[in-house]
Amino acid sequence: MNDILNEKNMMSNFSALTQKISLFQQKRPVVSLTLNIVHTYQMVNKRTVDDVTQQPIVDENGYVILPINFKIYEYEVVRLIAKGDTSAVYQLKHKDDFFCLKLSRLQEKFQSAIRNEMTMLNLVQKHSKLIAPRFVNALSIQNSQGFISDFYDLNLLQLIQMTQNQGLQLQYTKLLALQLAHYLQIMSKLQMTHGDVVPANIVMSSAQPSEVRLVDFSNGSLQNDFQ
Known part of the structure; x- marks a missing residue:
């Protein structure tokens, strides 16, 4: 059971x-x-x-912040190089080449400064290919005006710092001085002033440091609207 x-x-x-x-x-x-x-x-x-x-944002100071790897046409953002008083500067890459992107802050006075800078760069480029990095094209991102130019990976301030502030060789200093004097002479004929020729705004390629260029014309001016 x-x-x-x-x-x-x-x-x-x-x-x-x-x-x-x-x-x-x-x-x-x-x-x-x-x-x-x-x-x-x-x-x-x-x-x-x-x-x-992964989209650009505008910070509280009017800088346009681009994310790393963000695509701009055929270019890709590599890094933020610096934030200046008037703009943010980025390193871009296209295939195996590097470029520089300068984007103004959104305030009108900074937008006006970069428009003036682009005018000066285009004028300089018509008269000499040596004074400033090659101007590639203008653009606008998040209402921020800017431009792309050739990239130089070293400036004079960094070069001096690499010598532990011991200074540069006399022959090299003379070479730089002659180039800068020539550039300023051309700019004078164009009735143009740079406004901020300091070591940080004198750039070069580390592969060929004997050739220098001037950057950051944001404080520059054109007399009598000479174009």
């Missing part, structure tokens, strides 16, 4: 377990669908967040 009761109980338990399994199997597609929906939402939401964080 006990064996029969045990068998009945076992069958009853087995039947209940079977029903639970069957019920779970019935619910499984719903559970699976729910999980898929949640996963899809998370992926879409993450992508949306990533898209937002």
Whole structure:
């Protein structure tokens, strides 16, 4: 008798377990669908967040901040080089070449300064290819005006610091002085002043430091609107 009761109980338990399994199997597609929906939402939401964080933003001081790897036409942002009083400067890459991007702060006086700088650079480039880095093109990002130019990886201030402030060799100093004098002579004929010829604004390539260029004409001026 006990064996029969045990068998009945076992069958009853087995039947209940079977029903639970069957019920779970019935619910499984719903559970699976729910999980898929949640996963899809998370992926879409993450992508949306990533898209937002990978877009340029404007900080409280009017600088346009570009994320690393952000694409500008065929160029890609490599790094922020510096924030100056009037603009932010970025290093860009296109294929195997590097370029410089200068973006003005959004305040009108800084926008006006960079427009003036672009006018001066275009004028300089018409008369000499040596004075300033090659002007590539103008652009606007987040209402910030700017331009792309050739990139030089070293400036005179950095070069002096590399000598532990011991100074440069006399022959090299004479070479730089002659170049700068020639550049300033040309600019004088164009009725143009740079306004900030300091070591940090005298740039060169580390591969060829004997040739220098002038950058940052934002404090410069053109007399009598000479063009």
